[in-house]
Amino acid sequence: MGRGQERWLRIVQLPPHAPELNPVELLWKIVKDLLANRAFRSIRELAEAAEAALRKIKKAPHLLRGFLAGTGLALLE
Numbered sequence: 001m002g003r004g005q006e007r008w009l010r011i012v013q014l015p016p017h018a019p020e021l022n023p024v025e026l027l028w029k030i031v032k033d034l035l036a037n038r039a040f041r042s043i044r045e046l047a048e049a050a051e052a053a054l055r056k057i058k059k060a061p062h063l064l065r066g067f068l069a070g071t072g073l074a075l076l077e
Helices: 023-035 043-058 061-069
Strands: none
Touching (some): 023 043
16 A cells, blocks of 8 residues: 555545634634733743643533534544
8 A cells, every 4th residue: 555545544635725624723713712812921821821722622522523523524532
């Protein structure tokens, strides 16, 4: 099997700009919303807030499933 031809892996080429097809773009949008309109005093404070935002999202499985809902992709559990 050639590169990207493994049975467990399917490579799908996405259009150049299609955030609705890329679940990571939806994740980053929520992280940005959680961090918006805040003034951080240091990079460390920003990093801690970003990590807290990601933990919050991780605790909301409905959000993770929602990221995939419109993409046609599935989350294997």
